[in-house]
Amino acid sequence: MTVRAAIADAAARIASATPRLDAELLMAHALGVSLQDLLLKHLNGPAPASFDALVARRLNHEPVAYITGSRGFWTIEIGVGPGALVPRADSETLIEAAVAHFAGTAGPGRVLDLGTGPGTLLLAALAEWPDAQGVGVDASETALDYARRNAEALDMAGRVALRRGDWADGLAGQFDLILCNPPYIGTSEELGPEVRDHEPPSALFAGADGLDDYRRIIPHLPRLLAPGGIAVVEIGWTQSEAVTRLMRDAELTPILHHDLGGRPRAIAAKKPQR
Template identity: 70%
Template structure:
C-alpha cells in the first residue's frame, strides 16, 4: 500500500494544473478529514486512504478543487461551494481591498449591496469587515442562493444579510453605501480551460460577444442606488478596464482603476462627485 507521501508524488505528476502538488495535498487532506497543515506535519507516513483515488479521478477530469472538497477560502472567511456556483477567486479580493481603502477615514458602510452574490462571496467578506453593516445579496440563480443561505447561517450573518432572487437592480429600491459586483464578463469566443468551461455555470461567466453586456445594464443604474459618499466597485477582466471605465464615465460617475496583487487591472470603481487620484 502506498504511503501518503508516495501517493501525493504520484498524483502531482498526473494532475494537469498550475498547482498540481497543492491540488494533491488538498485532496489528500480532504480524504483524511484533516487540514492541509496537519497532513504535512503528521500524516505523510500514513497509508494513503482508499477514498483518495476517487477524489483524484474527479480532479483528473478537471473538476474544480473547490467543488470536490466543498469549500473555498476567500478573504477571512470560508464558503461552502459546489456545482452551480462560481468558485471564489483570490483576484476578487481586489474589490474588498478597494472598499477598505475608500472608507478608512470615513464612517464605515452601513448598507451593502452585492449584485450577483453567488455563494455570498463579496457580501459576506464585506460583512466580516464591518460588523455594524447589513447587506442585500441578489442573484438570478436559485442554486447559488441556496449556497449563500447556508453560508450566511454558518458564518453567523443570517440576521444581517438579506438574500433574494433577482435580475440585477430589478426590485431594489434602496440606496447603499457600498455596491459590489462580480458580473459575467467573458466574451462568447474567449478561450477557457476545461475546468471552467465544463464545470462552472455559464450564466456566471459569459456576457455577450465582447463580455460587456451586463456592465451596460448595471452601470447606468448605479447612481440611482449610491448613497452620498458611497462607492460601487465592479470586477473586470484584465483587458476591460478602459471599456468599463468609459461606461462609468458615460453614466456621469468618476471611474477609478484598481489592480490585483499581480499588478493587472481587476476592478473599476464608480463614485458620485468624487475626485479619483488616478482617474481613467
C-alpha cells in the same frame, strides 16, 4: 503508500497551474483535516483509500472547490458546488479596494452584492465590517441556496437579505458599498475544461464582447450609491477602458485597481463631488 508519496504521485498527474496544492487540498479533504494539520502532522501516515477517487475527479478537470465543497476567500470559507461560480483569489481585489476606501471610518452600514453567487463578496465584506447589513441578489436559485447556507454557517444569516432578481431591477434605497462580479467573458472566447465543462455559463458569458451585463448594471449605480459610498466592479483584464467609459457615461468617477499579478481587475466608482 504514505500520504507524502500519494500527494507527490497525484501532483505529477494533475494538469493545472497548482498541481501540488490541488493534491494537498484533496488529501486534507480525504483525511478530514485542515491543510495546515496535513502538512504538520499527517505526511508520514498511510494514504486513505478515498483519495484515489478524489484525484480521478480532478483529472477530469472538476474544480477542486467542487470536490472538497469549499474554497477559502478573504478571511472566510465559502461553501460551493455545481451551479455556483468558484471564488477566485483575484476577486479579493474588490474587497481590498473597499477596505482602502473606508480606511479610518466606521465602514459601510449597508452593503449590496449584485450577482452574489454563493455569497462570496457579500459575506467577505460583512466579515470585514461586523456592524454592516447586506443584500445579495442573484438570478440563480441554486447559487442563492449556497449563499443562504454560507450565511448560516458564518453566523451572518441575521445580517443578510438574499433575493432572486435581475441585477438591480426593482431595488430601492441606497448602499454605502456595492460589489459586483458580473459575467464578463465574450461568447467566442476559449476557456479551459475546468471552467467550460463545470461552472455555470450564466455566471461566465456576457455577449460577444463580454460587456453586456456592465451596460445593464452601471446605469443603476448612481441611484443606488449613498453619499460617500463606493461601487466596486470586477473586470476582465482587457476591459478597463471600455468599463471606465461606461462609468463616466453614468457620471461616475472611476478608479482602476490591479490584482496581485499586476493586471487590471476592478474598477471602483464614486459619485463626483458637487
